[in-house]
Structure formats: structure tokens, C-alpha cells
Amino acid sequence: xxxxxxxxxxxxxxxxxxxxxxxxxxxxxxxxxxxxxxxxxxxxxxxxxxxxxxxxxxxxxxxxxxxxxxxxxxxxxxxxxxxxxxxxxxxxxxxx
Numbered sequence: 001x002x003x004x005x006x007x008x009x010x011x012x013x014x015x016x017x018x019x020x021x022x023x024x025x026x027x028x029x030x031x032x033x034x035x036x037x038x039x040x041x042x043x044x045x046x047x048x049x050x051x052x053x054x055x056x057x058x059x060x061x062x063x064x065x066x067x068x069x070x071x072x073x074x075x076x077x078x079x080x081x082x083x084x085x086x087x088x089x090x091x092x093x094x095x096x
Contacts, residue, residue, distance in 0.1 A: 036068035038077040057081060 037056030044064060047054045053063050058076035 034071065035074035035077075036071040037062075037074045038081055039064070 037058060037060055039054045039056050043054045046052070047064055051063065053061050055061050056074065056077055057080045058074055060074070
């Protein structure tokens with residue numbers, strides 16, 4: 001046996017502070033202002049009521065607050081929609 005005292009432990013684990021770095025993922029700054037994106041109608045209404053963000057077909061996340069008719073349609077959203085439902089052009093049956 002040794003005569004050394006055992007290490008003393010603090011009750012409750014001490015008073016250390018854990019700092020969290022806030023990380024926000026930027027969604028290609030300015031892109032939401034350059035294009036009008038396709039989003040489900042019910043999600044637009046929900047966003048208008050709650051003020052929360054929506055997710056476009058192309059994956060862009062933003063809070064809609066501008067008139068989409070003033071902007072060109074997002075090429076990625078249009079491509080996804082055309083593949084799903086066809087472009088509506090003569091001879092296009094939606095299959096490749």
C-alpha cells in the first residue's frame with residue numbers, strides 16, 4: 001500500500017464552457033435573386049404564412065419575397081420539371 005492520496009474529483013464535472021461556432025451554409029449568394037425557381041404551391045403558401053424557407057426542385061433553399069415573373073426560370077428547375085412531365089413541345093413525350 002502507498003500513502004499517496006487519491007485524486008480528488010469535482011462534483012458535477014466542473015464549470016467548463018463549450019463554445020459552439022454558428023455555421024450557416026450559404027446557398028450560392030445572389031442566385032435566388034437571378035432566377036425564378038419551381039416550388040410546390042402549398043410550400044409557397046406555407047412560407048408566406050410562417051416566413052420560413054422553401055426548397056426548389058433544384059435544391060435551392062430561400063425565403064421567397066419577390067415577384068417571380070420578373071426573373072428568368074431557373075435552368076436546373078426547368079430541366080427537372082421537363083424530365084418529370086415533358087416540356088410540352090410537339091414531339092416531346094418526356095422520354096429520352
